[in-house]
Amino acid sequence: MERRQFLAASIAASALTATQQVATQVPAGPAREFYLLRRYNLFTGNQLKLTESYFAGALIPALARRGMGPAGAFRLDIGPETPAYYLLIPGNSVEALAELDLQLADDAEFLKAADPFWNATSTTPAFQRVEISLLAAFRGWPKITPPSSPAASSKRIFQLRTYESPSNGEHVRKVEMFHAGEFEIFSNAGFHPVFFGDALIGSRLPSLTYMLSFADLTELDTKWDVFRNDPAWKKLSSNPRYAYDAIVTNITNLILSPLACSQI
Template identity: 35%
Template sequence: MKSCTFPRSRFRLFSLLFILIICKNTAFGFAPKREFYQIKIYHFKEDSQRQRLETYLKDAYLPALHRAGIKKVGVFEPADEKDSLLYVLIPFKSAEQFLSLPQTISKDKQYVTAGRDYIETEYNNPVHAGFESVFMEAFAGMPAFKAPALQSGPSERIYELRRYEAASEKLHENKISQFNNGELAIFSRLGFNVVFCGQVKAGGKMPSLMYMSSFENKAERDAHWKAFGSDPAWTKLNAQPEYAHNFLRADIYLLHPMAFSDI
């Protein structure tokens, strides 16, 4: 009985084809797809505006986003009550979903009815004093939004939003590389409960990136940053000369979630 043998040359050929298929799949479909994020920062001048805006967000806007397939939307107020602002964080699966959202919710009859005060607001009695919009693409190192599982009450929780500005596009990309190649792993190991990391594609203060971490309370937040600052892996990573001067400034915003926020 003859033994069945597989020619070595053919084995090498099949091995090469297998590797090529794996590489192609990784590059064109199997690599994690990066999400997109919008942060809307509403400004208001008086309490009546804030009350109307909260009613709109709670009763009209968030339910409409849920019906449009966006299940987790964050709504936050500054921990410092002196700031007359509300922050809304919206994760999108694609840029197309972001672009089509206004048309999608405009066809939602429940939204149009519940949001009438906001939609039909008079020019001399506006619901807000304007809003900023920042549009971002997720980092390769954290391609998807992650809602934390915090146990404390909304008024105790701290969501820390940071914005890093750089002096040039090259240095900005370098800071993102630092996140992807070590900094995010340190955050994860130390339990920072990172919600998202995004490269700003449209908005003020560019080039910049934004990310959000979350904590049970202010004391826990402070303890985590103290541990981060003395962490050997961070000390080593931050001392690498290729990451020198990769941001000019960091703006830090400490936020509490609203009672009706999804996160």
């Protein structure tokens, strides 16, 4: 077996084990997507321009040629360790995402367009570090649902939330909670969710991550107030099975804005 096949197979096997833990607790539904969520840690200056140009001129077009989209490209506006960009890449399988960089390394069209970023030197690096998570879409939210149009997206903000749990069992229970009524409460409060993902590979596991879209911070605050005051939420969150202190140990809350090249 070639090295690249071995790596992809190993990642797929690890991801399968993680997805099976949650699949037993939620109903089956349409085929779901998988996501790569990348965080590019940058320095102010040329790295910002170079990385955004790489997204727009090389990476996102290469993803489109592979039928992988819509891809989201975002700037971190509120959160730790700025500046940073986030990239959300959907795929129909773990294997497609696991092999992506290996395939790009053999893509002449991509390599030509990506050269300033791909071959940046140690004295003028394109980025500081890249952190990657592999996510499986929730059964109850199997596909990305972007805002209605690119024009609408460009004027919006995105909230990226990650919930960490103390154990795999408690994590499964938190995912179950979304399918037991939380999706409907989001809908009733007028939220626009973009995706919900169960982290298969990454840091600070076990965890889940989801993204919401808003017109601005005022709308964000207003809709969360509606959510918290919904009788259905008060009933669901008071269920001992879903007691917050037991199933969630930490929440990371980030505010992003879309880059011009973002398809979300």
